[in-house]
Amino acid sequence: MKTLVLGATDNPDRYAYRAVHALRRHGHEVVPVGIRKGQVAGLDIHTDRPQEPGIDTVTLYVGPQNQPGWYEYILGLKPRRIIFNPGTENPELEQKAQAAGIRTEEACTLVMLSVGQYEK
Numbered sequence: 001m002k003t004l005v006l007g008a009t010d011n012p013d014r015y016a017y018r019a020v021h022a023l024r025r026h027g028h029e030v031v032p033v034g035i036r037k038g039q040v041a042g043l044d045i046h047t048d049r050p051q052e053p054g055i056d057t058v059t060l061y062v063g064p065q066n067q068p069g070w071y072e073y074i075l076g077l078k079p080r081r082i083i084f085n086p087g088t089e090n091p092e093l094e095q096k097a098q099a100a101g102i103r104t105e106e107a108c109t110l111v112m113l114s115v116g117q118y119e120k
Contacts, residue, residue: 004058005033006058008046019059026118086108
């Protein structure tokens with residue numbers, strides 16, 4: 001399962017950093033996208049908007065105030081689901097995603113991985 005981590009960072013104090021590492025440990029293919037170049041878990045952080053085919057999940061680590069500029073990109077990836085991690089909840093984007101047939105979840109990627117619920 002391919003996951004795009006939006007808000008990826010090389011800062012080990014951030015949850016997005018931990019999520020990339022945890023996803024990789026659980027055998028998921030990860031596409032890290034952020035606003036600054038760097039590396040996380042041996043992967044280059046994309047600062048553009050890569051048109052990756054086959055994205056299953058977009059997991060958000062970008063606050064709702066910074067999401068509108070990403071709407072078109074996120075929805076254009078046509079993921080199966082979008083995970084709104086704590087602090088990223090956004091009713092407007094959730095509504096747009098659901099209207100496009102994309103499942104949304106307000107959940108924590110790290111918790112989902114640790115309890116075996118990420119794949120569902």
